[in-house]
Amino acid sequence: MARSFMTCTNCGGEDVQPAAVKSAFWHDDRLVVVEDIPALRCGACGEQFYDDNTVLVLDLMRGQGFAEGQASSHVSVPVFSFRDHVPGAGGS
Numbered sequence: 288m289a290r291s292f293m294t295c296t297n298c299g300g301e302d303v304q305p306a307a308v309k310s311a312f313w314h315d316d317r318l319v320v321v322e323d324i325p326a327l328r329c330g331a332c333g334e335q336f337y338d339d340n341t342v343l344v345l346d347l348m349r350g351q352g353f354a355e356g357q358a359s360s361h362v363s364v365p366v367f368s369f370r371d372h373v374p375g376a377g378g379s
């Protein structure tokens with residue numbers, strides 16, 4: 288019982304496994320995606336955790352402003368307006 292495996296701080300689950308994840312960050316009014324982030328992911332609730340060094344590197348990337356020249360690829364993402372989906376808020 289002395290094993291020091293991680294438990295999920297979100298749900299308390301013990302199925303926390305290393306994973307390479309991608310995450311989206313808002314930087315000013317730009318949305319950027321960072322992939323291949325080493326993380327721990329909870330198999331029960333999907334919560335992702337980064338260790339201190341990973342957070343440091345992400346902060347460094349943010350500090351560099353996610354320079355366009357460093358991007359490995361680009362994606363286009365669909366944009367939705369919440370208002371379009373609120374019943375009664377639209378026109379006809």
Ligand SMILES: [Zn+2]
Nearest residue numbers: 295298329332
């Ligand atoms: Zn969890």
